Amino acid sequence: MRLRHIEVFHAVMRAGTVSGAAHLLHISQPAVTKVLQHAEAQLGLLLFERVRGKFYPTPEALRLFTEVDKLHADLVAIRRLAVSLKNGEAQTVKLSVTPALGAAVVPAAMTRWSLAQPDGRCELSTQHTRELVNALLLGEAELGLALHDPKHPGIRAEPLASGRMMVLLPRKPARAGRRAGEAAGLPLAITELPSELIGLAGDDPLGLRLSQECEAQGVQLQFRITVQTYQLARALAEAGLGAAVVDPFTAASADRQRVVVRPLDPEMPVPLYLLTPSAMPLSQGARRLVRFLGEAAEACLAQADTVPA
CATH class of the missing domain: 3.40.190.10 (Periplasmic binding protein-like II)
Known part of the structure; x- marks a missing residue:
């Protein structure tokens, strides 16, 4: 049986009439009859007894329907999955x-x-x-x-x-704090990095790039505190424990009331x-x-x- 034979046979079994099957499948009654006749010819056996316009399944059709019904359920599931895949909802x-x-x-x-x-x-x-x-x-x-x-x-x-790499500088009270605020957004030269700098782990890619640039500029970095994550470096800078050089995404969420955010110079793309x-x-x-x-x-x-x- 072809797939179309299975669909029509299943619809006739469910509806009990050709007109009902045509309604389920959204096709014409002659189309249902033609497909059903073709299925019977392919199988070489009668699937329905026609009595006064009604279709009565033969014993062979009842046995066949048990397996066809399982397959039809799988086909419905496949169609639903295809729609879900199209809408990006299945995975x-x-x-x-x-x-x-x-x-x-x-x-x-x-x-x-x-x-x-x-x-x-x-x-x-x-x-x-x-x-x-x-x-x-x-x-x-x-x-x-x-x-x-x-x-x-x-x-x-x-x-x-x-x-680009950004520097978080703890804000200081009173006048010094205002001076730091005025510099917010202006590049900070790598040679002007404060001595109290929070370091990144030795195997961190951004930390390695910073160390290489500092070495090229003749800057010696010394870290009293070293961290594994940029968020922790930001939190320590906000707590006033030292400046931190971090990625721009971490800098975006920094508390501007506690730190001044300045891009590092020379520019280091991230x-x-x-x-x-x-x-x-x-x-x-x-x-x-x-x-x-x-x-x-x-x-x-x-x-x-x-x-x-």
């Missing part, structure tokens, strides 16, 4: 991000994605870049956001946005990378989320550059 999008981006970029993007895709599902996790890459390679994540390109042959890295497995195409729901992530990142960068009055 669970798995997004893994570094901690700084999870706090700064993801909430705004997820708000828009949830409104645009109310039936969509998303699993979020925060990991450092090395663990994030492993999650993508193992299929535990579909998308990743990181602040550097891991340059792995199994990972595709696509820049979504780009900012791209935001979308990481995906090289051999895996993105689902429609994931592509929508990528668009919102990119727009949220641009908005975050604009906020980082904004100087409060």
Whole structure:
């Protein structure tokens, strides 16, 4: 039996009449009769006894219907899945991000994605870049956001946005605080970095770039406090424990009442990378989320550059 035979046979069994089957299938009665006759000819057996305009299934048809009904349920499920795939609602999008981006970029993007895709599902996790890459390679994540390109042959890295390294300077009281406020938004030379600087971990990509630039400029950095995450560096700077050099996304969420935010000079670009497995195409729901992530990142960068009055 062909698929069309199965659909018509199932409809006639459910409706009990040709007209009822035609109504279920949204086709004409002659079309139902023609397909049914063709199915019987292909099978070489009678499926229905025609008595005064009504169709009565033969014993063979009743036995056949048991299996056809199962197949019909599967076909309905396939159609529903196809619609869900088209709307991007069937898959669970798995997004893994570094901690700084999870706090700064993801909430705004997820708000828009949830409104645009109310039936969509998303699993979020925060990991450092090395663990994030492993999650993508193992299929535990579909998308990743990181602040550097891991340059792995199994990972595709696509820049979504780009900012620059920023310095968080604790505000001081009274007159000194006003002077710091007046400098907000103006570049701070790397040679002018204060001695009380909160350091980043030795294997951190941005920390390594900062150390290399300082070495090139003849600046000796000494850290009394070293941290693993940019958010902790920001929190310590806000607490007045020292200045911190952080990415622009972390700087965007800094408390401007407690710190002055200034771009580092010379400029050190900080791209935001979308990481995906090289051999895996993105689902429609994931592509929508990528668009919102990119727009949220641009908005975050604009906020980082904004100087409060």
